[in-house]
Amino acid sequence: MERSGRGEMSVSTARRQLNDGSWMPLLGFGTWKSEPEMVGDAVSAAIDAGYRHIDGAYSYMNEAEVGAAVKKKISEGVVTREDLFIVSKLWCTFHAPEDVKPSVMETLHNLQLTYLNLYLIHFPVGFQKVPGELLPRHEGKVLVSEIDYVDTWKAMEALVDEGFVKSIGVSNFNISQLQRLLSKARIFPAVNQVELHPYLTQTELVEFCMSRNIALTAFSPLGSPGRSLVFLNESADPKDLLKDPVVKMIAEKHSKSPAQILLRFHIQRNIATIPKSISPERICKNTEVFDFELTEGDLHLLLGLNRNWRVCQMKIVQDHRFYPFTDS
Numbered sequence: 001m002e003r004s005g006r007g008e009m010s011v012s013t014a015r016r017q018l019n020d021g022s023w024m025p026l027l028g029f030g031t032w033k034s035e036p037e038m039v040g041d042a043v044s045a046a047i048d049a050g051y052r053h054i055d056g057a058y059s060y061m062n063e064a065e066v067g068a069a070v071k072k073k074i075s076e077g078v079v080t081r082e083d084l085f086i087v088s089k090l091w092c093t094f095h096a097p098e099d100v101k102p103s104v105m106e107t108l109h110n111l112q113l114t115y116l117n118l119y120l121i122h123f124p125v126g127f128q129k130v131p132g133e134l135l136p137r138h139e140g141k142v143l144v145s146e147i148d149y150v151d152t153w154k155a156m157e158a159l160v161d162e163g164f165v166k167s168i169g170v171s172n173f174n175i176s177q178l179q180r181l182l183s184k185a186r187i188f189p190a191v192n193q194v195e196l197h198p199y200l201t202q203t204e205l206v207e208f209c210m211s212r213n214i215a216l217t218a219f220s221p222l223g224s225p226g227r228s229l230v231f232l233n234e235s236a237d238p239k240d241l242l243k244d245p246v247v248k249m250i251a252e253k254h255s256k257s258p259a260q261i262l263l264r265f266h267i268q269r270n271i272a273t274i275p276k277s278i279s280p281e282r283i284c285k286n287t288e289v290f291d292f293e294l295t296e297g298d299l300h301l302l303l304g305l306n307r308n309w310r311v312c313q314m315k316i317v318q319d320h321r322f323y324p325f326t327d328s
Contacts, residue, residue, distance in 0.1 A: 027263065090152070119168050264289045264293075
């Protein structure tokens with residue numbers, strides 16, 4: 001974890017180095033589930049608050065609005081392109097090697113950028129490509145493909161060679177899938193973006209990634225409050241992580257909010273995290289996680305909340321050979 005010259009840390013200075021030498025800010029701004037008409041103002045507020053890591057994806061259907069907000073902040077002189085760490089993801093319908101470059105070019109066009117800092121395979125399971133469909137179905141079943149993510153990865157490596165992306169990685173990959181990819185890859189994955197929070201600590205996966213110098217980014221770090229995710233999880237747990245008694249107790253101890261405790265839980269362990277909000281007040285509050293430290297006892301209590309509960313299960317493709325959530 002890098003600190004600024006005098007030793008203090010902030011949302012714009014707390015970073016970790018990736019295995020390819022790039023630096024990734026530990027606190028990013030997530031854009032999943034942000035409506036197109038609202039995400040631009042949220043991204044602008046985040047950049048004004050100091051966020052330099054902006055996480056997005058083709059499948060979020062708001063890249064054009066994110067890109068317009070980024071361009072505006074650059075034109076205003078608030079940031080330069082070099083200040084920013086912009087992330088997007090290859091969607092499941094574009095796993096065929098010949099579709100990888102056209103997909104990133106569409107994302108770059110949407111974002112009004114010439115390169116991405118990080119491009120991830122969004123999910124190891126590929127879908128059949130049906131024009132205009134993110135989730136192609138027939139008679140209620142998702143039309144999956146049998147394209148091997150290793151072949152997709154080789155096309156991702158070519159994007160680095162051509163300068164369209166600085167770093168490449170994966171999302172929602174389990175240990176065995178990472179092991180297989182590492183055995184085949186010319187460029188090792190720099191990041192694995194996965195769901196992480198005290199109800200889903202994934203300790204073995206975290207330890208594996210750290211042992212192989214694969215950085216982790218935690219999505220849904222707050223347990224996805226206010227979720228309505230039938231698409232992802234047909235049996236969502238009704239528990240609210242932000243109201244957990246242990247989380248609230250630790251928050252009171254440090255005079256912080258539960259959300260700030262949950263974000264600090266990752267950052268203190270050198271795991272990047274990407275909370276989402278459209279509220280300027282909450283966007284700013286989420287940056288106030290660098291002026292305190294959780295104790296070893298706090299971390300032990302938070303890790304002890306694990307119940308292997310997932311917001312994002314993607315049960316709709318659980319029979320596929322590359323479905324990742326049968327193994328940690």
